[in-house]
Amino acid sequence: MGFDIEKASRAELRDIQDQRLEESVTAVYENVDLYRKRLDEAGLSPSTIDTTALTAVPFTTSADIRDEYPDGLFTVPTGDIQRVHTSSGTTGKPKIFGYTRDDLDTWSKIIARSLETSGFESQYTVLNPCKYGLVSGGLGWHDGLEQLGATVVPSATADMDRQIELIRDLTVDGLICFPSFALDLAGIIERQGGDPTELSISTITVGGEPTSQELRAEIAEAFDAVVTEHYGLSELFGAGIFTECEECQDGAHVWEDHFYPEIIDPRTDERVDDGEEGELVLTSLSKEAMPLLRYRTGDIATMTTDECACGRTHARISVTERMRNGISIDDTTVYPTEIESTFLTEPETAPYYRIDLQRTGQHDAINITIERKQGLDVDQSELADRLHERFLAELSLSVDEITIATPGTIDRTLGTKANRVYDNRE
Amino acid sequence: MGFDIEKASRAELRDIQDQRLEESVTAVYENVDLYRKRLDEAGLSPSTIDTTALTAVPFTTSADIRDEYPDGLFTVPTGDIQRVHTSSGTTGKPKIFGYTRDDLDTWSKIIARSLETSGFESQYTVLNPCKYGLVSGGLGWHDGLEQLGATVVPSATADMDRQIELIRDLTVDGLICFPSFALDLAGIIERQGGDPTELSISTITVGGEPTSQELRAEIAEAFDAVVTEHYGLSELFGAGIFTECEECQDGAHVWEDHFYPEIIDPRTDERVDDGEEGELVLTSLSKEAMPLLRYRTGDIATMTTDECACGRTHARISVTERMRNGISIDDTTVYPTEIESTFLTEPETAPYYRIDLQRTGQHDAINITIERKQGLDVDQSELADRLHERFLAELSLSVDEITIATPGTIDRTLGTKANRVYDNRE
Numbered sequence: 001m002g003f004d005i006e007k008a009s010r011a012e013l014r015d016i017q018d019q020r021l022e023e024s025v026t027a028v029y030e031n032v033d034l035y036r037k038r039l040d041e042a043g044l045s046p047s048t049i050d051t052t053a054l055t056a057v058p059f060t061t062s063a064d065i066r067d068e069y070p071d072g073l074f075t076v077p078t079g080d081i082q083r084v085h086t087s088s089g090t091t092g093k094p095k096i097f098g099y100t101r102d103d104l105d106t107w108s109k110i111i112a113r114s115l116e117t118s119g120f121e122s123q124y125t126v127l128n129p130c131k132y133g134l135v136s137g138g139l140g141w142h143d144g145l146e147q148l149g150a151t152v153v154p155s156a157t158a159d160m161d162r163q164i165e166l167i168r169d170l171t172v173d174g175l176i177c178f179p180s181f182a183l184d185l186a187g188i189i190e191r192q193g194g195d196p197t198e199l200s201i202s203t204i205t206v207g208g209e210p211t212s213q214e215l216r217a218e219i220a221e222a223f224d225a226v227v228t229e230h231y232g233l234s235e236l237f238g239a240g241i242f243t244e245c246e247e248c249q250d251g252a253h254v255w256e257d258h259f260y261p262e263i264i265d266p267r268t269d270e271r272v273d274d275g276e277e278g279e280l281v282l283t284s285l286s287k288e289a290m291p292l293l294r295y296r297t298g299d300i301a302t303m304t305t306d307e308c309a310c311g312r313t314h315a316r317i318s319v320t321e322r323m324r325n326g327i328s329i330d331d332t333t334v335y336p337t338e339i340e341s342t343f344l345t346e347p348e349t350a351p352y353y354r355i356d357l358q359r360t361g362q363h364d365a366i367n368i369t370i371e372r373k374q375g376l377d378v379d380q381s382e383l384a385d386r387l388h389e390r391f392l393a394e395l396s397l398s399v400d401e402i403t404i405a406t407p408g409t410i411d412r413t414l415g416t417k418a419n420r421v422y423d424n425r426e
Numbered sequence: 427m428g429f430d431i432e433k434a435s436r437a438e439l440r441d442i443q444d445q446r447l448e449e450s451v452t453a454v455y456e457n458v459d460l461y462r463k464r465l466d467e468a469g470l471s472p473s474t475i476d477t478t479a480l481t482a483v484p485f486t487t488s489a490d491i492r493d494e495y496p497d498g499l500f501t502v503p504t505g506d507i508q509r510v511h512t513s514s515g516t517t518g519k520p521k522i523f524g525y526t527r528d529d530l531d532t533w534s535k536i537i538a539r540s541l542e543t544s545g546f547e548s549q550y551t552v553l554n555p556c557k558y559g560l561v562s563g564g565l566g567w568h569d570g571l572e573q574l575g576a577t578v579v580p581s582a583t584a585d586m587d588r589q590i591e592l593i594r595d596l597t598v599d600g601l602i603c604f605p606s607f608a609l610d611l612a613g614i615i616e617r618q619g620g621d622p623t624e625l626s627i628s629t630i631t632v633g634g635e636p637t638s639q640e641l642r643a644e645i646a647e648a649f650d651a652v653v654t655e656h657y658g659l660s661e662l663f664g665a666g667i668f669t670e671c672e673e674c675q676d677g678a679h680v681w682e683d684h685f686y687p688e689i690i691d692p693r694t695d696e697r698v699d700d701g702e703e704g705e706l707v708l709t710s711l712s713k714e715a716m717p718l719l720r721y722r723t724g725d726i727a728t729m730t731t732d733e734c735a736c737g738r739t740h741a742r743i744s745v746t747e748r749m750r751n752g753i754s755i756d757d758t759t760v761y762p763t764e765i766e767s768t769f770l771t772e773p774e775t776a777p778y779y780r781i782d783l784q785r786t787g788q789h790d791a792i793n794i795t796i797e798r799k800q801g802l803d804v805d806q807s808e809l810a811d812r813l814h815e816r817f818l819a820e821l822s823l824s825v826d827e828i829t830i831a832t833p834g835t836i837d838r839t840l841g842t843k844a845n846r847v848y849d850n851r852e
Contacts, residue, residue, distance in 0.1 A: 070595050079549040081577045084596065093591070104572075123505040132558030132565070133583030139558070139568075146530075151507045157559030165519070169496050170510065 111144025119246035122149035136238025214344035251316030537570025545672035562664025677742030
C-alpha cells in the first residue's frame, strides 16, 4: 500500500503538489472569508499559486484559528463534518478542527502508511494507550491501525498494571505512546523484578513530545525493540502524519503528496536552506474540511530532500523542539532536548531529569537534577563536574547546580506528557 | 437503512434466525473446544439445532468467559481479530471480547439502526461523552454515529464546563450518555443560572445503568427533548445494541436478525411467557469472532413480541434491573429502580437519592435519602410519611428512615455510573 508514491521522483511529487495546492487554494478562496481577503490583498488568485509562488502567501497562525472559532475556517457546511477534534485548550477556548468523511479516510491511510514505514505489520497486536477523545491522538492511531489491519487494544483507560497484563496476556507486538510512557513502562516492569526485553514487543513508535535520538536509543535498549519517532499536528489531521522509517531512523518522512513543508527563519520569515534549523511551516494539500496555507507550527526543525537510504524520496524532517519549550537563561536560549542529548551520552545517567529555574537577584539560576542508572557504582561529584563542563562547552550553558539523584526519585508521568521544566521565576 | 428488516414478519425473522443460528453453532462447534464438548455431551450437533430446539443447549455464563481467558472462545486466529474490548474488571482479570473487521462493521450498522430508531438523524451534531477505551461504550457509539453520518464530538476527556461549552458553541442536537450524566448536566446548567430546555439538544439516549420510566421522563422534561433508553452488553458486541423507538418509547427493540432473546426463570431455568419477568438470555446470530450461545446476562427483564405501534416487528425488551443490584433486606429483595420509580411520581422529589444499609442486631436497616425539588415549598415530614406508606404498600418495603434532603446535597457522579446503594453491613 502506498509504496510507489513513497518512491516517486521529486519531479512527480512536485506535479502532484502543484495540482493539489491549486485545489486547496481554490477551496479556501471560495469558502473562507479570511483566506479570500488575504489572497486578494496580496494580489493572489488560486490559478497563480504553485509551490514556488507559495512564498507570497501570508502565513496562517495559531491566533487565526482561535479568531475563527468554531467554524470560520471550514470549507464545507456543518452537515458534511463527520468529526471534530480540539486542541488541549487548558486555558480559554480550545482550537477546533473539522474533518469530512474523506478527511478521516485520507488520515487513516496516511497513518497506516506511517505505521508500515516504521515497521508495524498487519498481523501485529498493537497496544494504543493514547487518550481517545477531543485531542486527536488516540482516535487517529486507532483508525490508522484498523486501516493497517492490526489488532488494536485500546488501552487508554487502563492503569499501568493492566497495561502490562494486557501486553503479556495478548502477546502484544507493537506499542504507540509518549516516550515517557515507554520509559515508565520499562521502569515499572524492572521494579517488579521483570525484564522489558523479554516482552513480545518488537516495535515502538513514540511522539507527542520532542525527544533526542539518545532518548529513543535508551527506549530501544530497554525493550530490545525498534523505536521510531513520529510527528503530528491536529491543525493538519493530527497524530502520526510523518514518521521515521524502520530502516534508517534518520528524520521523519513528511508525506509530500499530502503536505508541503517549508523551514523558515522565524525572525526574517524567509525560507532557509536544506539542513538549516528554523521554524516548520506546513501547507495541507489534501485536507477537505479545513485546509491551511503556510501554517506556522511553532516547532523547530531541519529538513533534507536527499533521498533516504531506504529508497523513499519524501523529504525528512527532524523536529528538535517546540519553540515554546525554549528556556531563556539570562541571554541564551536552551532546549530540554539539548540538555537530555548531552547527559544521555554519559553511561552513568538514566533518562529521568528535571530542570528548575529560579530568579536570584539579577541572575537566572538553572539547576538540573538527573537520576543515575540503577546498579552502577557512580562517583556522583565527579559525574556532576564532568556534566558542568560539557554543558558549558557544548551548549554554552552555565548550570548553577547539578544534582545526581537516586534511581526512581524523579516524578514519573504515567501516560501524559512529561513535565521537565519547573520555572519558579516571577 | 434497515427499515425493511425492522418490519419483517415474525415468520421471516424466524427463517433468518434459524439460518444464522446454524452458521453460529457450526462455527463454535468447529473452533471452540468448550462448545464442542458441551454440544457433544448434550447429544446436539449444528444441524439439529434451530431456535425451537435451542432450549436443549446449555447456558453460557460469565464464568465460562473468565475461564476461557483470553482467547479460548475465539473462532478465528488472532491475526483475524481487529479489536479487543474488555469488561471493566475492577478486580482480577477482566473478560476479553474479540471482534473481526466484519463484526465491527455489523456492530456499527446495528448501532446506526438503533440511533435512527431513537430519532437521531444524519445531519445531527452529537456529543459522545462516553469513555473511549477498553470498555466498549465510547468506541461503539462513535463508530455507529460515523456510520449514521452524524458529526461526532468525542468529548469523553472533557470536564463538565467544556462539555457545556461544546454543546453551546457547536449547536449540539443529540446526546448519548449515562442517565446520571444527563441529570448532572442539567443540574450544573441550572446552578449556573441557565435553562437546559434552551439548549439545542432535541434527542437523548441513555443507558449503561437501568433507569425507571419516571427518571427518563425527568430528563426529557429537563431538556425538553425526546429521551429513549438503549441496552448493550459487551459479551454481544457492546453498547447500543437494542433501543427504544422514538415514537412509542415502550421497551427496547431487540434486533432479532442479530440476537435471539429468551427470558427464563432463574430458579427453574425454563422459559417464561411473554410479559413475565425473568432473566434475559441472549444468543448471538451474526457475531463472527466470538459467538455466544444462550448467554445468561444477569439482567432482569420482560419481553413482548406484540407488534409495536411504530410498526416494527422485532420483540421489545424492558430491562428493569441487574440481578446483582438487588438489595436483600431481611426476607425481601428490592431494586433501586423500584424505589426510584415510586418516589419520582411525587411532584416534590428530585431524581437524586441514596440508599444506606446497616445491620442493627438481627435486623437489616434501610435508610433512604431523597432530594426535594428546587424552589418548591415542601412539607418534609408530611412527604416522608407519605413515602413510608407508599414503599410499604407498593413494594412491601419497610424503610427505617426517610430523609428529605436539600437540593444539591446528594453526591453527583459526573460522567460515571451513579452509585445509589451504600451497603455498610458486614
